[in-house]
Amino acid sequence: MRTDGYLVEVKNLVKYFPLLAGVMRRKIADIKAVDGVSFGVKQGEVVGLVGESGCGKTTVGRCILRLYDITAGNIYFQGKDITNIEGEELRRLRRDMQLIFQDPYASLDPRMTIGDIIGEPLLVHGLAQDKEYKQKVAELLELVELEPRMAVRYPHEFSGGQRQRIGIARALATRPKFIVCDEPVSALDVSIQAQVIKLLKQLREELGLTYLFIAHDLSVVRYISDRVVVMYLGKIVESAESEDLYNKPLHPYTQALLSAVPIPCPEVDRQRTRILLVGDVPSPLFPPRGCRFHTRCRLAKAECREKEPELKNVGDEHQVACHLV
């Protein structure tokens, strides 16, 4: 057993997807979605994982849940190495780890009633029988502030925000300890977003949940997370306590990312310095040599083009991977 207090920990996680081509579907290259990522999530903590499309944040979440077979590295849950567990053991693990999806339209089976959708995990894991089952579904609906009588309705009868609540209820059905929230509010309207964020916060406090909160919206991530991990092209570039990261970001990418988010208050926003990045994120097929961010970094030096920076501690649980820090 390991005892560093992490509920979930990943060490040197690597996940490559093969790029297949030709009639024989031969592998011609690797898409390096996640390329050596290490971090931990403490019991009861919310860790935010941010980055732009293609940075590997979703892949990290799915690897932890063992939805993908990883290429290299280790995943620990409650101190136990779960990288290679299989069969019954893996099934039992699924009870403790759940996922909330981004798209509330695609993640609910349109031909099942929402009662069946929410109750399915209970049946699959043998957690409730006939009478108890109905009672538990009703409780779950109430937990996410929907009415128990709605259990007989179908997903199309619900709005986006309500569907997201249904997805949350389903994730909570097995009483998990750890939930990966993958962009849970980005498909929702502003006023509905606030409702769902508030619900997730409440549930965390009431049920003592631990979240990995994956999103691209920095203001939302900062609001809900205790600690934030910033990814760029399959690597962690910076990780710190939420307030710290926003008050004194050290990595040039984090700084640019923060400055790109306008603050909905004209007076405050006018005072901020803006850093405009040039170009797009390079392809994870052929990530740049050296520091992966050097092609877009305004401060890049010769060293950055040659040598890959290590993630180093700079105090107060603040880590950064940059030669210039």
Place this chain on the structure above:
Amino acid sequence: MLEVKDLKTYFYIREGTLRAVDGLSYSVKKGEFVALVGESACGKSVSALSIMRLIPYPPGIIVGGEIIFEGRDLLKLSEEEMRSIRGNRIAMVFQEPMTSLNPVLTVGRQIAESLELHRGMAKEEARVEAGKLLKLVGIPDAERRLEDYPYQFSGGMQQRIMIAMALSCNPVLLIADEPTTSVDVTVQAQLMELLNNLRSQFHMSVILITHNLGLVARYADRVNVMYAGRLVESGLTDTIYSHPHHPYTVGLITSVPRLDLPRQRPLYVIPGLPPDLTRLSPNICAFAPRCRFAISKCTEQRPELEQIGDEHWVACFRHKEIPELTAMECEQ
């Protein structure tokens, strides 16, 4: 320069009459950056398509109002006259660049086409101009990339191409409908800076349709807040953000987490859902069912826009008390 007066665009669908836009009025001055803000299905895109006269009929039809542009009512023009304005004097940029670009034509051909059509250029001349436009919107190696197809560009680059096409005829008004919703934040910042620079360079007016209140705060001169097909508040950006007088505006502004404020601040939550526009009664305030400050009058009568300050309009019976009421609410 542009004046929308009491615009009504309805869709006659199976479920009944959907009043997507129901009595919308606002104006845009020359060179002004105006934002149209609201959540999905509040009618903001439909109102833009109405200006372009691009409402699909059936089921949609503009049933009333006027759209005065450069002294003429666009709703009274023939389709042919409209064609000389659409894409020429008024251009539009949409949310999904990939669905607006033709996938089997090179981008050079697509830009040149509009130049030949609208500005009567010869083929060679149009090609050179297309290269200049691509360069203007910041596409590296522009000349060579004229030969490329849309799929060879990233999402941000595709949106730049859309902007280049929109600019091809020197429009005086550019309508941008959620132009950055499908791109990443750093690319969003690039595109918005580009749009804003081009606006001042060409003295264009811009109507930005968005739900992103941050972008509005950063770029807009004037804000129009829409709810259920109507304006609920309109004013200069600084006024709207510092002294909002409609409970919906207050709710929108305070329901988004802010990077500069302490994390512990609780979010203000607007309860409930936006109304079903086919069932909405035109005789009540559409926001009343979600409003914490609604009084009986709000469900008996529809509030009209009322001027309450310098270039500041609001449609709420209790607008005088709202700043105080919401301040109390936010503190709790």
